[in-house]
Amino acid sequence: MLTKYKIVFLGDQGVGKTSLITRFMYDTFDSHYAATIGIDFLSKTMYLDDKTIRLQLWDTAGQERFRSLIPSYIRDSNVAIVVYDITNKDSFNDVQKWFDYIREERGSDVLIVLVGNKSDLEDKVITSEEGEALAKKIGCNFFIETSSKNGYNVKKLFKKIAKLLPELQNENADRALGGDESTNIQTINVSAGKPPEESLSSCQC
Ligand SMILES: Nc1nc2c(ncn2[C@@H]2O[C@H](COP(=O)(O)OP(=O)(O)OP(=O)(O)O)[C@@H](O)[C@H]2O)c(=O)[nH]1
């Protein structure tokens, strides 16, 4: 039996959404910034004892001009990860806005995770306590600080998510993220205004 979980990454431009996914999928980091155009789709398949679990990762663009594409991706997601940059106050202030988008599209029927990324940097302006307090205030399932650059807490982020997913028991979640797995990557170009439904059917997910 194939269980699919859709995870959508949200947050301002340059906070590190793509870098977090790249660290998780390939254990690499690129300091060169290449803005995401439209929406990218990546899929990670994990084989467990008697079932296959597929994490579908939707990497959205933080740039304002792609904002109208995002709600339809939130709509059918199981998990929404809101990312801010711990050295960028504006990105933290915008978390509430991302949270409002999620609640508007999904109500409370979604796991929400708050991630403070770039923990390797020294010019931190948002403290861990502030991150934790905001996560509590807006009702996130959990808060975590990460670094896509040195990998700090990136596996832990996905492990914690897996443990919260229905039908995935704790021990399986550990194995799912450390065991036999395969990775597929697909990039969907939705910047030309292609409806998401069409894109979905063309990506064999
Ligand atoms: N020092 C440090 N730099 C990071 C980290 N994560 C990302 N970066 C850098 O920040 C820049 C933006 O990262 P991206 O992953 O492209 O950000 P994004 O959120 O996907 O941006 P958009 O696609 O425009 O929404 C890049 O130059 C990355 O190398 C991190 O944990 N630490």
Ligand SMILES: [Mg+2]
């Ligand atoms: Mg990106």
